[in-house]
Amino acid sequence: MKKWGFLLLVVVSMGITVVNRLDLFNDKVEIKHFVPDYKFDESETSKSTQLVEIGKELVYQGNLLLVNNEYPVHKESIKSDVVNLFEHGGLTEGYGLLDSEIYLSEKVAYAFSEMIDAAGEEGVRHFSINSGFRDFEEQNALYQQMGSSLALPAGHSEHNLGLSLDVGSTQMKMSEAPEGKWIEKNAWKYGFILRYPKDKTHVTGIQYEPWHIRYVGLPHSAIIQEKNFALEEYINYLREEKNLTATVNGEEYKVTYYPIEASSAIKVPKNSTYEISGNNIDGVIVTELKS
Incomplete structure (x- = not known):
């Protein structure tokens, strides 16, 4: 399986200088629905597609998992x-750390570091x-310490995944700090979303948290920003639309949702990079970076 996220990790870890994305970023995001030019048939492939077997466990793995009071973290969900x-x-x-016991997915940490460099x-x-x-x-x-109004029970918090982090300012509250304002405006360019926005408490069931960001990756963070979605709304949007393309900063992505009960095999591209993520509910999402 080709992983464009992994390729980014390799580039960063090798110490190659990456041009600040803010210098080049075009804020315009184009989103279109498309009708697949083929009928799904496990027996058919083409020059551009191949079949990949999907097990039920993949529904609970990846960067697009919806975790809340209704959908818990599974053991397969925790980043390795x-x-x-x-x-x-x-x-x-x-940036600093509150203490010496801060853990995070290494891939997410690299993306966060890139974002912090741009902010700097x-x-x-x-x-x-x-x-x-x-x-x-x-x-x-x-x-137990903070109660249900300020914390989620074990197994129902995004912090149990390794994809989420609470970001602070060393100067003032994030709701007032330049750091908080910068993240709210720019985090999506680096694959992050503000998970609990002020205007979405009726959707998330969680109070406004300007410090809590979640990694979902591009183009998903861009679509969420463009359409002003909470993650709950975005996952439902993908389940309804099933097929869409998104052009972000000149790069075209193809996003396809497959309900897992429809088949044990899905079509993926042969000659372009792609990533597969479950939604933690009922299916998987294939994200293809068009070459």
């Missing part, structure tokens, strides 16, 4: 590359990570 950021100094340049070039530099990945025991203790 979670690391202690304090022990990986190369990942924490440009605009003079916004007082970031810290106050919380990242939490195991169920830590989440349960937090839930």
Whole structure:
């Protein structure tokens, strides 16, 4: 399986200089629905597609998992590359850590570092990570301490995935800080979303949290930003639309939703990079970066 996210990780880890995305980014996002030019048939492939067997467990793996009071974290959902950021100094340049026990998916940490570098070039530099990945025991203790109005029970928090983090400003509250304003405006360009926006509490069931960001990757963060969706709304949108294209900063992505009960095999591209993620409900989403 080709992973364009993995390729980015390799580029960053090799120390290759990446041009600041803010210098080149075109904020215009074009989203279109499309009708597939083929009828799904497990026996048919083409020069551009191939069949991949999908097991039920893949519904619970990936960057687009919806986790909330209704849909819990499964053991397959937890990212396998979670690391202690304090022990990986190369990942924490440009921002601080609340303590030495901050954990996060390594891939997400690289994306966050790229974002912090861009913010720094605009003079916004007082970031810290106050919380990242939490195991169920830590989440349960937090839930018991803070209560249901401020925390989610173990197994129902995004922090149990390794994809979410609480970002702070070392100067003031995130709701007032330049760091908070910068993230709300620019985080989507780096694959992050503000998970609990002020105008979506009726959808998420969670109060406004300007500090809590979640990695979903491009083009999904761009579509969510463009359409002003909460993640719950976006997952439902994909289930309804099933097929769409999104052009983000000149790059075209094809996004296809497959209900897992429809078949044990799905069509994926042969000659372009793609990523498969479950939605933690009933299906998988194939994201293809068109070459």
